[in-house]
Amino acid sequence: MKNTMNSQISAVHYCLPSERLTNEDLAKRFGEKTVASISRMSGIVERRVARPGVTAADLAVCAAERLLQEKKIERDKIDLLVFASQTPDYQIPATSCIIHNRLRLRQSCASFDINLGCSAYPYTLAVAHGLLVSGAARTALVLNADTISHVLHPGDRSLVTLHGDAAAATLLESTNEPDVGFVGFHFGTDGAGAKHILIPASGTRSPRGEVDAVETTDDNGNISSPHHLQMNGAAVFHFSLYKVPVVIREALDKYRLRIDDLDLVLLHQANRTMDDMIYKALKVPLEKQFYFIEKVGNAAGASTPMLLAEAWRQGRLRPGSKCLIAAFGNGLSWGITIIQWPGVLGQAVQAAVDYIE
Amino acid sequence: MTNAKLNNEIEIILGASPGSIKGDEKLNDLGNWDSLAVVMLMAAAAEKFDCELTGEAIASCATIADLALLIERQRA
Numbered sequence: 001m002k003n004t005m006n007s008q009i010s011a012v013h014y015c016l017p018s019e020r021l022t023n024e025d026l027a028k029r030f031g032e033k034t035v036a037s038i039s040r041m042s043g044i045v046e047r048r049v050a051r052p053g054v055t056a057a058d059l060a061v062c063a064a065e066r067l068l069q070e071k072k073i074e075r076d077k078i079d080l081l082v083f084a085s086q087t088p089d090y091q092i093p094a095t096s097c098i099i100h101n102r103l104r105l106r107q108s109c110a111s112f113d114i115n116l117g118c119s120a121y122p123y124t125l126a127v128a129h130g131l132l133v134s135g136a137a138r139t140a141l142v143l144n145a146d147t148i149s150h151v152l153h154p155g156d157r158s159l160v161t162l163h164g165d166a167a168a169a170t171l172l173e174s175t176n177e178p179d180v181g182f183v184g185f186h187f188g189t190d191g192a193g194a195k196h197i198l199i200p201a202s203g204t205r206s207p208r209g210e211v212d213a214v215e216t217t218d219d220n221g222n223i224s225s226p227h228h229l230q231m232n233g234a235a236v237f238h239f240s241l242y243k244v245p246v247v248i249r250e251a252l253d254k255y256r257l258r259i260d261d262l263d264l265v266l267l268h269q270a271n272r273t274m275d276d277m278i279y280k281a282l283k284v285p286l287e288k289q290f291y292f293i294e295k296v297g298n299a300a301g302a303s304t305p306m307l308l309a310e311a312w313r314q315g316r317l318r319p320g321s322k323c324l325i326a327a328f329g330n331g332l333s334w335g336i337t338i339i340q341w342p343g344v345l346g347q348a349v350q351a352a353v354d355y356i357e
Numbered sequence: 358m359t360n361a362k363l364n365n366e367i368e369i370i371l372g373a374s375p376g377s378i379k380g381d382e383k384l385n386d387l388g389n390w391d392s393l394a395v396v397m398l399m400a401a402a403a404e405k406f407d408c409e410l411t412g413e414a415i416a417s418c419a420t421i422a423d424l425a426l427l428i429e430r431q432r433a
Binding site: 219 | 391395396400413416
């Protein structure tokens, strides 16, 4: 296969668990005043949570199936599958291989996992894009999914109030159409911040079987254990507020662009106040901002593709748009991509988003 | 930034009635001075006091007066 000029996103769709965890539900657990304060700060009134037994892979398969059906994509056309999640079905084998089987893709299709959290989307797009422009593949299905609710302690109000579960499916295709597709990517890592968001007893460093799930309660009343996700909220907030605008400016400088050259700036949906402040720091005008957090919460790696899907569905993505997507999160890790949309934009995927078993 | 502005901001963060915060309170005595309050103060400092605060710096403060001094030092 020949190298191609670029690749472009042909379709994006997402899937949500049908169970809703509302602020009213959480007020009974944590108190009305506390939940109201968190909601004011975060902008979240409801989040979707997958019931036990429903995994990120299940949600991802759902999103992928609906995208393929609505867009009438022959599944034999898919020759690359990327699954990004930090809540995989198993440590071994790669969940992408299991999804490959469930989607009945052809055997000559590359499938692999990427282990990244909230920053995942630009990375997954870049990897898929690289394989497409090299000629190693022509049509990629990129799946970003997480069921973070399954790794939270129910007594940890600092995290339970923020996180929701979701999966997104993105179809990426080679293109030789000039001036269309990815303008570029910009990535970065601050591994010194790894300790700020982690599950201590996970993987082989502190195997779960050897570390008891001893519960601790912090000064703020949040209950956790080494088996559950833990976050230093202040450190992560500081990183988001002060580092993210800097790296977005770096990305713009790298490609000799300014905010004025963009039509839409999409930020990882972790916290409404934080995103407001990032937009303000970058002087992004209101008409270039877009949010999708109120009813879905922070959906980790699925957040930014879901945001893109919704911007497309709501007509915020227009023909010829130039769009910046910035995702950032555990690692600490960040990824930015700038995309030039074609002059004729395909119809957004309209299929239902609720997961049904 | 006057101390009155900081007191007012802390009232907003804690949902306390206007004028109830005097500025000499110990943070641990404020009842709901928690990780959310810290993050909200970081946001307020950035937005309203033109001042960058970290969680560690705030944690090193025992009283609202300490916070006021911290903010003044950061702004200087």
